[in-house]
Amino acid sequence: MSDFNNGYARPLPQTADMSIDAGLRAFMLGVYNKLALGLVVAAALAYTTGNVPAVQQLLYTVGPDGRMGMTILGMAVQFAPLVLIFGSMFFMKNPTAQGTSVLYWLVVATMGASLGWVFLVYTGASVASTFLVTAAAFGALSLYGYTTKRDLSPMGTFLIMGVIGLIIASLVNMFWPNGVLYWIISAAGVLLFSGLIAFDTQRLKMSYYALGGDKNAIGVATSYGALSLFINFVNLFLFLLRFMGGNRN
Numbered sequence: 001m002s003d004f005n006n007g008y009a010r011p012l013p014q015t016a017d018m019s020i021d022a023g024l025r026a027f028m029l030g031v032y033n034k035l036a037l038g039l040v041v042a043a044a045l046a047y048t049t050g051n052v053p054a055v056q057q058l059l060y061t062v063g064p065d066g067r068m069g070m071t072i073l074g075m076a077v078q079f080a081p082l083v084l085i086f087g088s089m090f091f092m093k094n095p096t097a098q099g100t101s102v103l104y105w106l107v108v109a110t111m112g113a114s115l116g117w118v119f120l121v122y123t124g125a126s127v128a129s130t131f132l133v134t135a136a137a138f139g140a141l142s143l144y145g146y147t148t149k150r151d152l153s154p155m156g157t158f159l160i161m162g163v164i165g166l167i168i169a170s171l172v173n174m175f176w177p178n179g180v181l182y183w184i185i186s187a188a189g190v191l192l193f194s195g196l197i198a199f200d201t202q203r204l205k206m207s208y209y210a211l212g213g214d215k216n217a218i219g220v221a222t223s224y225g226a227l228s229l230f231i232n233f234v235n236l237f238l239f240l241l242r243f244m245g246g247n248r249n
Contacts, residue, residue, distance in 0.1 A: 027208045027218060028146070034226035038104065039233065042112030043131070049077075049116025059116060068120050080110035097219025104223045104230075111234060118241065126246035133244065134237040141194055142229070145201030152199045159199060162192045182242075189239035197232045200225070 049055050059074035070078065084107050092099060118127055145152065166188055173181045204225040211217045
């Protein structure tokens with residue numbers, strides 16, 4: 001993944017001929033197509049793990065008081081995306097287009113399967129409406145990141161540090177629950193991942209010019225780009241769901 005990121009900081013050329021523009025459009029379309037298909041696969045797997053009783057029982061437990069828990073398999077599936085992402089940083093020093101594509105689909109599948117709890121906690125109607133709102137917001141934010149002339153790179157460090165702070169605050173709230181902190185974290189999550197969608201879109205656009213037409217590098221960038229946008233989309237959806245989701249209980 002480090003090879004993919006190296007080109008991000010390089011400035012956009014002031015002029016580009018029509019072939020470069022056509023190549024950029026094809027590259028971004030490849031990213032968005034992969035992202036869209038990934039979201040469909042993840043949604044189908046989440047629905048299956050959350051609504052098909054035979055599968056649901058393998059991952060989740062529901063106590064007499066209605067509280068949801070996880071089986072050992074459920075916990076393994078829950079943490080699998082993180083293991084895959086961090087593992088790739090150590091084992092994919094020289095990524096290939098095929099290898100990063102496999103990584104993308106593994107993360108999509110495990111993350112989708114780990115989201116079945118959403119259907120156990122929230123009503124189906126609120127999940128669907130929140131997904132549509134997320135899709136609309138994602139489209140607008142990504143379009144802004146693609147078309148804006150403003151350099152968004154200075155906000156990158158702020159956003160990454162914000163996400164780290166968000167993770168720490170979430171862990172604190174997990175062990176010492178606080179209603180006010182919960183809503184602060186939720187609002188911050190919406191803002192941070194909204195910013196990351198625009199930032200990552202522009203970063204992808206900039207990376208295309210730095211790749212120089214290298215087919216393997218473009219394949220790697222397509223998968224990594226789709227993965228970063230997929231993660232941003234899912235997190236924005238989950239934080240919006242805290243505000244828009246109708247609880248089943």
